[in-house]
Amino acid sequence: MANGSHPGWLTVHGVRLEIVERGQGRPILWLHGEEGLDPGAPFLDLLAAHGSVLAPSHPGFGHSPDVSSIDTVDDLSYLYLDVLAARNLRDVVVIGSSLGGWIAAEMAVKSSDRLGGLVLVAPLGIKVGDRETRDIPDIFALPPDEVARLQYRDPARAAVDHAKLSDDQLTVIARNREATALYAWEPYFHNPKLRQRLHRITPPTLLLWGADDRFVTAAYYGAAYRSAIPGARFETIDGAGHFPHIEEPAAFAARVRGFLGEPKA
Amino acid sequence: MGMRAWFFSENAYHLLPDSKEYDSIRVKLPNRYYDPKIGADLYHRFIDEWQIAEELGLEIMVNEHHQTATNLNPSAAVVMGALARDTRKARILILGNPIANRREPVRVAEEMAMVDVYARGRLECGFVRGVPYEMSAGNHRPTRMMERFWEAHDLIVKAWTSHDGPFNWEGKYFHHRQVNIWPRPYQEPHPPIWITALSPASARDVGEKGYVVACFLTGFDGTKNVFGSYRERRAELRLPTPALDRFAYAALVYVGETDEEGYAGARKLMWYLESNKVPPQFTSPPGYHPTASTVNAMKGTNPGIFKMFQNPALGPLMENGLVFAGNPDSVYRQIMKMHDHVGGFGHLLIMGQAGFLDHEETVKGMQMFVREVYPRLKALA
Numbered sequence: 001m002a003n004g005s006h007p008g009w010l011t012v013h014g015v016r017l018e019i020v021e022r023g024q025g026r027p028i029l030w031l032h033g034e035e036g037l038d039p040g041a042p043f044l045d046l047l048a049a050h051g052s053v054l055a056p057s058h059p060g061f062g063h064s065p066d067v068s069s070i071d072t073v074d075d076l077s078y079l080y081l082d083v084l085a086a087r088n089l090r091d092v093v094v095i096g097s098s099l100g101g102w103i104a105a106e107m108a109v110k111s112s113d114r115l116g117g118l119v120l121v122a123p124l125g126i127k128v129g130d131r132e133t134r135d136i137p138d139i140f141a142l143p144p145d146e147v148a149r150l151q152y153r154d155p156a157r158a159a160v161d162h163a164k165l166s167d168d169q170l171t172v173i174a175r176n177r178e179a180t181a182l183y184a185w186e187p188y189f190h191n192p193k194l195r196q197r198l199h200r201i202t203p204p205t206l207l208l209w210g211a212d213d214r215f216v217t218a219a220y221y222g223a224a225y226r227s228a229i230p231g232a233r234f235e236t237i238d239g240a241g242h243f244p245h246i247e248e249p250a251a252f253a254a255r256v257r258g259f260l261g262e263p264k265a
Numbered sequence: 266m267g268m269r270a271w272f273f274s275e276n277a278y279h280l281l282p283d284s285k286e287y288d289s290i291r292v293k294l295p296n297r298y299y300d301p302k303i304g305a306d307l308y309h310r311f312i313d314e315w316q317i318a319e320e321l322g323l324e325i326m327v328n329e330h331h332q333t334a335t336n337l338n339p340s341a342a343v344v345m346g347a348l349a350r351d352t353r354k355a356r357i358l359i360l361g362n363p364i365a366n367r368r369e370p371v372r373v374a375e376e377m378a379m380v381d382v383y384a385r386g387r388l389e390c391g392f393v394r395g396v397p398y399e400m401s402a403g404n405h406r407p408t409r410m411m412e413r414f415w416e417a418h419d420l421i422v423k424a425w426t427s428h429d430g431p432f433n434w435e436g437k438y439f440h441h442r443q444v445n446i447w448p449r450p451y452q453e454p455h456p457p458i459w460i461t462a463l464s465p466a467s468a469r470d471v472g473e474k475g476y477v478v479a480c481f482l483t484g485f486d487g488t489k490n491v492f493g494s495y496r497e498r499r500a501e502l503r504l505p506t507p508a509l510d511r512f513a514y515a516a517l518v519y520v521g522e523t524d525e526e527g528y529a530g531a532r533k534l535m536w537y538l539e540s541n542k543v544p545p546q547f548t549s550p551p552g553y554h555p556t557a558s559t560v561n562a563m564k565g566t567n568p569g570i571f572k573m574f575q576n577p578a579l580g581p582l583m584e585n586g587l588v589f590a591g592n593p594d595s596v597y598r599q600i601m602k603m604h605d606h607v608g609g610f611g612h613l614l615i616m617g618q619a620g621f622l623d624h625e626e627t628v629k630g631m632q633m634f635v636r637e638v639y640p641r642l643k644a645l646a
Contacts, residue, residue: 071409140401140546141293141546142546143544143545143546144545144546163564165563170560170563170564171556171557171560173563174556174560174563175556177552178552178556180551181406181407181408181550181551181552182406182408182409182552185406185407185408186406
């Protein structure tokens with residue numbers, strides 16, 4: 001088992017995934033968002049204090065190879081259900097952020113058999129407004145600094161000095177953007193059918209939202225998600241934007257811990 | 266077999282406000298800046314210029330772009346439909362149809378067949394990937410484009426060449442039932458196919474098929490690499506050595522009576538490069554460019570040819586073979602320098618109108634080329 005800071009590899013039905021595995025106990029599947037997986041991110045260690053964390057890079061992200069037959073979030077949701085089955089994991093807590101939250105929701109509407117809980121961190125994936133309303137700002141048409149302003153409470157957190165990064169790190173940044181476009185281009189960051197299927201989610205569910213998320217707000221997008229999942233809890237994290245696990249890792253981990261401490265439904 | 270020259274114009278709408286007033290000439294420039302009455306005059310002027318090109322003995326090339334003031338032909342098929350009727354002898358080239366962005370390849374097959382029949386078999390049909398700015402206009406994702414491109418190509422060619430009733434297509438990207446186009450193309454088995462390639466990797470596939478490969482403003486080494494890769498691929502597959510008519514190069518070209526007159530014309534053509542103000546989210550949609558060149562862009566180490574587009578100046582553009590300009594002898598020498606550097610090419614695509622180059626200047630540039638330069642190119646062994 002790869003239990004250090006360096007990722008290992010996992011192969012499921014011929015799909016090869018870079019994966020970080022850390023901690024012991026109840027299985028926690030972390031599904032990253034558009035920013036990809038940073039094996040050195042503090043929140044991963046904080047999560048690993050409460051269980052056995054599996055954190056893969058989706059195909060095309062990080063160092064995980066592209067897979068010709070995988071090009072939708074639907075594909076990714078089946079892939080991760082297959083990962084849980086291949087490891088014969090039970091009572092898994094699936095935590096996903098943004099794009100990863102969308103994947104987690106798609107998994108849960110398909111099969112909850114192996115799921116013990118669901119934490120959706122500002123998940124994307126549903127259509128809320130009318131046909132002329134972009135629920136989610138178009139990151140492919142906005143200047144990069146405007147995207148950072150929408151996604152981070154403190155946009156300086158998103159600033160990266162490319163000159164200080166290795167070719168490998170730059171390649172990961174480029175691949176993460178490319179893979180995001182592959183999965184989220186059209187329909188843009190959503191599945192038109194997902195919202196009507198969210199009622200199928202049966203495991204205890206926590207919706208976590210950065211109080212300063214300007215990308216998809218708690219009041220609009222978060223409320224729509226909450227009303228579609230029966231019994232879901234909804235909590236916000238102060239001082240955080242769209243990626244609370246990055247901007248407020250301790251508060252993020254504390255909310256997850258609180259959720260894990262709850263008795264099963 | 267000598268070189269053939271093709272006259273092409275982007276049909277720009279150049280009467281724009283100061284570029285400080287907008288942040289992108291492409292994708293999002295509001296069309297309130299477009300006056301349809303002026304636009305109508307421009308369309309007719311540009312069509313007249315293509316007819317003059319034919320009268321002078323040049324071939325005709327048309328292209329297509331979307332949501333941009335730099336090019337007012339969002340449908341190459343429409344303008345070529347008009348030209349197919351208004352011309353009689355020139356070969357008419359569409360370079361090209363952005364088939365990775367088109368939802369219905371069968372519709373492209375129909376349009377091209379129709380134009381070919383109008384023109385009694387004079388159509389040359391190009392397929393292009395489409396420029397990065399057009400991912401929004403086509404609303405097609407910028408990743409895995411070439412896979413979609415080739416599937417569209419396969420479907421179009423099959424539609425053109427199937428004459429015994431319908432076939433069905435259930436591919437990765439396109440589904441179509443009962444494909445059975447009317448009309449079918451005038452030419453047998455179908456119009457000659459051209460494909461634009463900017464990278465050696467994409468030239469390999471074009472070489473394998475034996476289509477005409479076209480390079481746009483790729484300069485000495487970029488062009489040499491693309492043409493070289495085409496030739497290498499054919500040699501690898503033990504296919505016949507390609508003739509020069511399989512290779513095309515596009516440059517900004519202006520011939521004057523003197524070097525000074527030629528340079529003055531070329532400076533006006535440079536409007537095409539100077540006005541191309543486009544922010545990074547539209548020039549580099551994720552997945553459009555190869556990952557390695559995205560990384561180079563982040564490091565600021567892409568080849569200098571990319572920087573030339575950011576600050577275009579006539580000297581460097583001429584030194585790098587993106588502009589051929591001057592008196593007839595100068596232009597001939599510049600074209601031959603490129604020709605000899607890249608292993609030869611059989612088609613010169615002349616971008617001969619842009620921006621504020623007016624009708625008289627455009628026609629004079631064409632006349633000078635045809636009278637003083639073209640005979641020497643046609644006589645090439």
